Amino acid sequence: MDLEFDLSASFRTSADASAARDTLESLFNDAENLLSKGAPEGQGARIAHWNVEEDRINLQILSGRYVRAHDAVLRLRKKIAPELGKKFHVGIRGIEVHSFTIKIPSEADLKEIKIPFVTNMEYKDGSILLTLDVTESEIEKRIPDRILTLIEDKIAALTYGGKAEHWNLLWQSEEKKQPFKLDPTQEMMKRGWIKRGASRGQWIHGPQSTRLFRAFEKIVVEELLEPLGYREMMFPKLIPWEVWKKSGHAKGVYPEIYYVCPPKTRDPEYWEEISDYYKVTHEVPVSRIKEKIGDPIGGMCYAQCPPFWVFLQGETIANDQFPIKVFDRSGTSHRYESGGIHGMERVDEFHRIEILWTGTPEQVTKASNQLQEKYKHIFNNILDLEWRMAWVTPWFMAQEGLAGVSQQNDVGTIDYEAPLPYRGKDGEWLEFQNVSVNGNKYPSGFNVKCQSGEELWSGCSGVGLERWASVFLAQKGLDPEGWPEEFRKIVGEIPEGFSFL
Ligand SMILES: Nc1ncnc2c1ncn2[C@@H]1O[C@H](COS(=O)(=O)NC(=O)[C@@H](N)CO)[C@@H](O)[C@H]1O
């Protein structure tokens, strides 16, 4: 059984339309092809029933997935309005929806959920019956189609939800003997390289760890970004909903972002009682603060590349400007990660170099391949890591709560993973960066065009420095004597830290 739409509605007319009954009869009778345009043979919409009662033309329309009942009613209005006007001086004032149900095939029921404009959802013999409460304006705004897509995605998630994340191996280095077997985070804490920050999942990096992070950055800039012509930019780090609506994150990022709310006003008097309360009690009255701050305007940097696109938004760019290749390392990213205390490899606040490029599909694919070559050189000849690359669910799909792979070939994400010896032989490998070809998602999301009108694609690569440090130190330990010569030259002398009594 496929989708079934069942819509009962009326055209409200400016005057009694009974005189038009015969005309309506012939219009509706030969509406067959009007209601099947765009549908495979015999799968158009059909008028199950109609009648005229003074200033109401009532109809019931049944359809499948192709010419959906609500589209059919709009097509009918367009068809009969001029006839009624010309011949009978009767206008159509609007559409009243009396009942609207959609039947969607599904192996199982969905859990109780609240969906706008859906008044009832029940599961009966292999399908979910949705009852919608929509008016003409929701129909014009395609709300029923978005509700259908949402339900079909949830039904799909019931099945692939059980499927493991998409993963297939692309390349793997040879195994390497790893003398070091300890947890690098514990070792770094013991030696005072890092200390936990005061906030959840946050670290403070001492001079030693900072030198290591800067050495990784230096390698990325000198070995990869400069030779390949990437220019440094600074992307915003406070992201408003507007950006996440265009990047797609507004579809599913809510459980993992740090929200940002501005004060309702910066008038000191408005806040005086809060400061006074603190001065007297030495407690911060958080519940009272909640009343004094505005709604969240968005959140802290999460994926790092979306806010860049506002720089190109709405522009038409000369072809000779492409490929545009930039990178950002101007600030931290923040994710409300799963609970529990993690080492440095899973943190709420992290430092990432975000590499971003855009151009024609060929240019974008080529740039991705160039980056992969350079990374291979860095991991094999400078850091001497044991590591692998795998083709996985694109990061932008995962961050919208989707699974599987992109329909477009060579659009997708390559995850770079490495073993952490302290996790043991069968320990989970850690993703320490990725390279993605994101297809046309961002240029079209932010309405960026190239002069020739050719389709624009983009790609991005996130280099997580906490992850590089975790992988490198887990495999090589914290003593520079155990580090590859190439890398030691770049790091130089590890600076002294501070000692505590
Ligand atoms: N919680 C975290 N802690 C430390 N590093 C992280 C964390 N989340 C992501 N990263 C780093 O950021 C990289 C890219 O993150 S991603 O979500 O996979 N991809 C994106 O967000 C893309 N925009 C590319 O940056 C990861 O490979 C990892 O190196």
Ligand SMILES: [Zn+2]
């Ligand atoms: Zn990105």
